[in-house]
Amino acid sequence: MGLSKSFQLVLFVIFGLLLYRIYDLENKEMQLQGSLAIQNYSQHLNQMTEWNEDGEALYKELSKTFTFKFFQYIHSNDSELNYTFGSLAKSDDEFEDKIFKIELSDTKSFPDGRLQVRLSTQSVISTSFVNLEKAATLTIFAYLIIMISFAVLMAIHRRGIKYACDYIEQVPNLSFQAVETSRLRGSLKPIGLALEKSRMELKTSIDNFHKENNLLAKAANQDPVTGFSTRRRFNEHIKKISQSDKQQFGVLAIIKAAELSSINQLQGREAGDEYLSQIAACIRRAAAKFGINEYYRVSSSDFALFIQDITVKEAEKFLILLKGYLDEYAQTIEPDSIAHSGMVPFESNSDTHALLTLADTAVSIAQTSGPNRYHILEKFSGNEQLGDDHWKVTINELINRKGLKFFQQPILPCNNHVDVYRELYARFFNTEGSNLPTASVIAMSERHGLNVDLDKMIVVHTLQLLNANPSLTGNFGVNISASSALQEVFVSWLRDILSSHRTTSARLIFEVNESGMQKNVTASRRFVHEMHKVGAKVAIQQFGLGFSSFKFFREVKPDVIKLDSSYSEGIDQDNNNKFFVRMIVDISRRIGIKVIATGVERQDEKLTLEKMLVDGLQGYYIARPEIIAKTDK
Missing domain, CATH: 3.20.20.450 (EAL domain)
Structure with a gap:
């Protein structure tokens, strides 16, 4: 059981016992008042002499001083002198009667009759119940104040712990945001200082590692036909964008070689490789003005590239240039349809699968538009993503x-x-x-x-x-x-x-x-x-x-x-x-x-x-x- 639940349980037991103790004291006080009420009634009854053994007259006289729930006088010889009021059965209609259990009953025998009464408990219970109600209200209010204060403090403490945990969980994703030390105060301050120191040292080490690894990976992951990077490099790059802490935006362009399978079948693999090499040259020429330094061959007939920090409208110039170069190349070979292009915008928090699905849809649309055409899908409408x-x-x-x-x-x-x-x-x-x-x-x-x-x-x-x-x-x-x-x-x-x-x-x-x-x-x-x-x-x-x-x-x-x-x-x-x-x-x-x-x-x-x-x-x-x-x- 955690600290929070343990504290709540202990607090609940303490205030529960306190409330029970208050109830016990008030109950004892009420019982004492009940005994005094019976004594007072007995003294008053003994002082009465002139009632002529008439039950109704006795009731009227006693009613001036006491309130009865039940009154019954039975004469031994003359039934006309009998008198009964109320009911002997218990009645718990009042809430106070359910809380405090007390019975004010008395039976007295006379030479010619017998008197049995039950006094009303309202006057005895009401004072104790009011005292209990006040004490219980104050106790519950104090309990709530303490619980709310404790809950607020625990929430602040949990928020700091959660922030530290979330930050630690992001470390494997190579997220190196600065530690917000203002959220780790008091007893959590040493954790904040340790996280910040670890962040700086880890970031420096990983940056050095990435620089060395990129040089080796670039040489190892290169397509021999086009000189473009392979699918593996593409996956690493798009994952890096989707998980980056820095706000990034730009466009992703997919270019599909339309006639690769046909050329391979009719003219052989060498002609197919030449065809892909020429498309790669067209892509490089079109992208030369946009500062792109890496291209990807993501499948046998698909190419991809990212243009960073550019809007779709500005990036469309690349597609226009590419179509022009593809049209020029089309005039030198038999098929007039060389490649189709699709372009979609991306941000650092874009979903990878949805982005590729949208790009593939854009290429599919371009293929239905005519030779060497391109298509741009600027945003998700909900269906392209699925x-x-x-x-x-x-x-x-x-x-x-x-x-x-x-x-x-x-x-x-x-x-x-x-x-x-x-x-x-x-x-x-x-x-x-x-x-x-x-x-x-x-x-x-x-x-x-x-x-x-x-x-x-x-x-x-x-x-x-x-x-x-x-x-x-x-x-x-x-x-x-x-x-x-x-x-x-x-x-x-x-x-x-x-x-x-x-x-x-x-x-x-x-x-x-x-x-x-x-x-x-x-x-x-x-x-x-x-x-x-x-x-x-x-x-x-x-x-x-x-x-x-x-x-x-x-x-x-x-x-x-x-x-x-x-x-x-x-x-x-x-x-x-x-x-x-x-x-x-x-x-x-x-x-x-x-x-x-x-x-x-x-x-x-x-x-x-x-x-x-x-x-x-x-x-x-x-x-x-x-x-x-x-x-x-």
């Missing part, structure tokens, strides 16, 4: 529950002869009604093979929306994944369901990502052909990112191409983009394909694109997406 298994369960549940809603964004026609449409954006939400990140849902559905089911849900919901809301007039664009569009099973299903909704299907334009459609030109051509059979149209999104774009759209011949937003950005000042857009518009007009410019966010961009004779404009400057709330049943 890993692939959670995403699989979440998406399955989302599909079964049909947890989506639509936003719409109109496209502005540049002339009256062009029939444009409104694009529908699917927004997903979980069981709590919180929005899920759309790009993450789509990326994870493709990773787990759920994209077909997800696209089916979107198509069915779109048909229900348009059929149930006659006020939604005109044409609507529906986004579906390229991987679904290239699957014959999905295309057959889509053709069959649209055949039963001919009127509605004629109002639909299916928007598919260009980079995904380029993977299989034959399947892409079949998809466009089947959609035309049922009256629907096809639009190719993010057009112009791939190096085979012209060949692709000549063979597939979609109804609409939507230029990637990068061509609209600053086009009023970018002559290269102007040349590309003019060429696309000229070719498209000859083969009957409409051209839509996306990402229009400034008036100068709008005016420039209109002069270049694009068929439609889409972007925040034209109209922001808005939820279909007023008409969506």
